[in-house]
Amino acid sequence: MALIVQKYGGSSVADTESIKRVAKRVVETKKKGNRVAVVVSAMGDTTDDLIDQALSIDSNPPEREMDMLMTAGERISMSLLAMAIHAEGSRAHSFTGQQAGFFTDARYGAADSAYSSARIKRIQTERIQTELDKNKIVLVAGFQGINAKGDATTLGRGGSDTSAVALAVALGADICEIYTDVDGIFTADPRIVPAARRIPSIDYESILEMASCGSKVLALRCVEYAQRFNMPLHVRSSFSRRPGTLVVPDGIDPRTLPNLD
Ligand code: ASP
Ligand code: MG
Numbered sequence: 001m002a003l004i005v006q007k008y009g010g011s012s013v014a015d016t017e018s019i020k021r022v023a024k025r026v027v028e029t030k031k032k033g034n035r036v037a038v039v040v041s042a043m044g045d046t047t048d049d050l051i052d053q054a055l056s057i058d059s060n061p062p063e064r065e066m067d068m069l070m071t072a073g074e075r076i077s078m079s080l081l082a083m084a085i086h087a088e089g090s091r092a093h094s095f096t097g098q099q100a101g102f103f104t105d106a107r108y109g110a111a112d113s114a115y116s117s118a119r120i121k122r123i124q125t126e127r128i129q130t131e132l133d134k135n136k137i138v139l140v141a142g143f144q145g146i147n148a149k150g151d152a153t154t155l156g157r158g159g160s161d162t163s164a165v166a167l168a169v170a171l172g173a174d175i176c177e178i179y180t181d182v183d184g185i186f187t188a189d190p191r192i193v194p195a196a197r198r199i200p201s202i203d204y205e206s207i208l209e210m211a212s213c214g215s216k217v218l219a220l221r222c223v224e225y226a227q228r229f230n231m232p233l234h235v236r237s238s239f240s241r242r243p244g245t246l247v248v249p250d251g252i253d254p255r256t257l258p259n260l261d
Pocket of ligand 1: 009010041042047048073142143156157158159160161
């Protein structure tokens, strides 16, 4: 039995129909006999909309309140996804970053930056383990944690990728699957360069080089984290069944990884 962490980005859960589609895919993974934990992003443009609302009230909003606001987006998608999984006849249990035991440092997340924001210090996985042991699908709100004061913090834009990899490492998962709206990582942006080719398998270093050249499929911090702990990643589309891109440590045969179909 494999333990799989899946992350679904905002475009994969943009509306309730998409959430139902994602629920089917999550349940399918579970029914293949895997243990499954899922990290979700906020629906579509929710985070941008929340930031716009805040800035329309105060051009320099208090950081603490900004983080409180931004964590709301992921709570909406995780609870709706739990309901959609329930409607599929399976059992799911959703957790905020706080409930999931994501402890961060004291920084609040700057709305416009991926770097000057909170960093995960440790993940206390007991509650998640308990629900996985009950054979449930566990859902975790991405991009958030709590600081030592118990206040909500956020991890920077695109931070759900980092939540997913950190959770996969903390749980000792076999793979962390990152679901997005493109079929993996390409030699160039396939939406702009039609001749771009999908990269079937790649190492962390090359991804980090691509990211520093502006490729934005994965958050830089999440790749650094995966590299540090040798966590295999599978970047793939939630809209298709195509194979995606495996990001694996040197020396691992990608064909030995779970849930490749
Ligand atoms: N919802 C957050 C953002 O839009 C985090 C994420 O999607 O990874 O940046
Ligand atoms: Mg993203």
